[in-house]
Amino acid sequence: MATGTTFAHRHILGMEQLSREDIAHILATADSFKEISTRSIKKVPTLRGHTIINLFFEPSTRTRLSFEVAAKRMSADTFNISPSTSSTTKGETLADTARNISAMHPDIIIIRHSCSGAPLFLTRYVEAAVINAGDGAHEHPSQGLLDLMTVKEHRGGLSGLKIAIVGDIAHSRVARSGIIGFSRMGSEVFLFGPATLIPKGIEQLGAKVCTSLEEAVRDADVVMTLRIQHERQNDPLLPSLREYSRQFGISRQVLSLAKPDALVMHPGPVNRGVELPPDIADGPQSVILDQVTNGVAVRMALLYLVMGNS
């Protein structure tokens, strides 16, 4: 691959564990795989004979599909398990599930779980490489990596950029992976959102918490918005989505404070008219679909690298 360094990680649990060099290596690998998806025969034999299990305890459309597409383009055999078809509803614990899956000798397990730390927990019970496809409010490293890849493509690099992340930081695993990833690659991350959704101590991950939307967005290279859920477990986080869109949504006027060619990003699915008005979400500055395309390339790279290739 482009960097020629080795990749030492058995599991991909979070951006937290990845060094600047690791991230650069993954992005370079992803970059070289991107072309495969544009061929008429979109398949390489690299992971032929490898078994990959998608263990999704939370509903997911795009992330699961993206991992599955990535695996199939690498010729791996993929199997999907989701809560409705698994034994967890019969009271089987995650440790039991893990031991049983491990007994079938898969090579890679991709896990999404509503409990933070579930992927790390899984590594204690299985032989396979584990890739975190989102755990609770902890991390979503493949999303963070595809965000980095998308910005790097459009900006030519990642150092010295101003990244604004706006919205529900507290419940967002995308925000945590993004904050760690962007700051590790030399960008500066600025956060803004309702105070109910800014978690205590988030600055320690390397981000600055702003006191206004304008402060966060002014001169930004990237404006990333996060999906809002206005009610969670009876926790009165917001009065209404209507008020959110007016007070914290990215209007054209707010976006005009950012650099003229600033990128607009969103991990999806977008609440159109809440986090972003439709004309911005689908407008010329939006790279939301590039994020989706790069997602496949990044996940191909991760599958490739955790199998010990470099």
Added chain:
Amino acid sequence: MHTSWRIKNGRIIDPAHAVDRVGDLLIIDGRIAGAEQPVPSDIPEIDAQGLWVVPGLTDMHVHLREPGEEYKEDILSGARAAASGGFTGVACMPNTKPVNDCATVTAMIMARAAEAAVRVYPVGAISLGSEGKQLAEFGEMRAAGIVAVSDDGRPVRDSQLMRRALEYASNFSLPVISHSEEATLSTGVMNEGAASTLLGLKGIPTAAEAIMVYREIALAEFTGTRVHIAHVSTAMAVDLIRSAKARGVRVTAETAPHYFTLTDEAVIGYYTNTKMNPPLRSAADREAIRLALADGTLDAIATDHAPHSILEKELEFDAAANGIIGLETALPLSLALVRDKVIDASRLVELLAVNPASIFGLPAGSLKVGAAADVTLIDPEQQFVYSADQVVSKSRNTPFLGWTLQGRAVLTMVGGEIRHNRLT
């Protein structure tokens, strides 16, 4: 069984009598003997050179899981763990199955306790089923053997009920022990702070404890009753208790060894043996707890010994049960405070023996002549690795497995009978 001993050349620490001297302690027929008492010529001797000889330790706060969850612990196994840790008495919380909310359950516990290695003092529930609705029969339970009341683990939400509990308990000289957490703020799984944000785990703010501690102080102050705050974990609660004591409110309080030893950074790695309620807090909170043990704001060290099997702990962090065992590690972890010069040896004995007995009104916690010979011998220097195969409790849920600890109980005596002996 022998109940007469001459414990020779130990450092006798008896804070209730302002004693800290090297000498012999005489025990005759299970009671502490005076120097003028005739000594049998064949009295066996215990060489206590280099050891501390202290009144038996009392743990104000344990969960023995019997009746109902004997696969985690039972009264006899918990008592053996207590003896091994240097305790001669333990107060067991009522959150068993069924809850100890009536004299029948209390009597059952007392009957089992009669066979136990240490003295077992049941704590009765404040409310029936600890459901926070109707007062339990304090008088009946007192007659059957309880020493305090508490809805530990299920904080009393209803302030009126708490007020009435404090008032009614005063008729029976029963302390009310408050597990102080404001329920609507306590829906998380660890301390709310930088570590919970890093881990993406839902936090419990320190304010949740402080709000409830202040409610209890206000109620005790207004009604002139006494209240005991369990397992204090925050600097905010320490400040509230300190100022309440200064103006004469009848409040006492305990903390647990994990709160003065660990911080919420221990959770990083999602180790479920760092999950307890209240949660491990910040370094600043830990420092405040240590100072409060020294300055008298906190009266006691109690373990909150909470055995769980792997069924409750080998789970995702969110799904795991709260609590850790503590009877066998409390003394070594507390001795670290002495080595760190946070407290002296005499204060340690106050925190672990004198004050717990005094808060419950027990005839224990001193080496008074004529008192039952509940005595603990401590080797403050002995180092050991606390490994899984050494654990005496039925459960092994502790974050201190594998730690090298210094100082431990080498002999525990209840009424002059040796119940635990690590001396050769």
